[in-house]
Amino acid sequence: MKIFLDTANVEEIRQGIEWGLVDGVTTNPSLMEKEKVNNFPAVVKSILAVTKGPVSIEVVATDYAGMIEQAHKIRALGDNAVVKIPMTLDGLRAIKTLSSEGIPVNCTLIFSPIQALFAAKAGARYVSPFVGRLDDIAEDGMFLIEQIKTIFTNYSIDTEILVASVRNPMHVVRAAIIGADIATIPFDVLKKLPMHPKTDEGLSRFLSDWKKIFPDGKFPL
Ligand code: G3P
Numbered sequence: 001m002k003i004f005l006d007t008a009n010v011e012e013i014r015q016g017i018e019w020g021l022v023d024g025v026t027t028n029p030s031l032m033e034k035e036k037v038n039n040f041p042a043v044v045k046s047i048l049a050v051t052k053g054p055v056s057i058e059v060v061a062t063d064y065a066g067m068i069e070q071a072h073k074i075r076a077l078g079d080n081a082v083v084k085i086p087m088t089l090d091g092l093r094a095i096k097t098l099s100s101e102g103i104p105v106n107c108t109l110i111f112s113p114i115q116a117l118f119a120a121k122a123g124a125r126y127v128s129p130f131v132g133r134l135d136d137i138a139e140d141g142m143f144l145i146e147q148i149k150t151i152f153t154n155y156s157i158d159t160e161i162l163v164a165s166v167r168n169p170m171h172v173v174r175a176a177i178i179g180a181d182i183a184t185i186p187f188d189v190l191k192k193l194p195m196h197p198k199t200d201e202g203l204s205r206f207l208s209d210w211k212k213i214f215p216d217g218k219f220p221l
Helices: 010-018 029-034 040-050 064-075 089-100 113-122 131-136 141-154 169-178 187-192 197-213
Strands: 002-006 024-026 055-058 081-086 105-110 126-129 160-163 182-185
Touching (some): 002 010, 010 040, 010 187, 024 182, 064 089, 089 113, 105 113, 113 126, 126 141, 141 160, 141 169, 169 182
Parallel strands (some): 002 024, 002 182, 055 081, 105 126, 126 160
């Protein structure tokens, strides 16, 4: 499963890349607001430059013509720019046009299996089901991922399932077990994923045993 960072913070992306954990990045207007972005083109260009993989940038137009215009401007910023389009009827039309032009689209705000199927049929490269927001209203976000996975497998659909609105490590574990293609993860969740108390305990025991042989803690090679 590929790991994307769900952030508009360039330093977080750099750090994740150093850990070897970033296959791509997703952003949205709320993440831009969180970073208090005012020079939008400069921030987007920096994110595109530091990230080798795809970077999703969202349109804010809601009508077909506006989405197409903004999509072309986003795509002009770099070959790894993916246009994020919301799941609406105008959005579906825009996805169809953009995909026929060879522009990769990530269809966002997916909350039902049929929305995912329709986005895929329109030509979306990625669908972004929001699991945390379904959990917020006492629905099972990860069950949606299972449903989409089944449908895409049934019809050999190659649109990638990009699990979004990830809030905790278990979302990521379940996404991998289901076989989602990608999980896009906030930085704080990404940092928690490799942690295990038994790893910390084991390391501490190894180091204290080593000091029993070599009290200065040095490695004598
Ligand atoms: O990838 C979508 C994500 O940024 C939304 O997350 O936590 O606002 O539901 P959240």
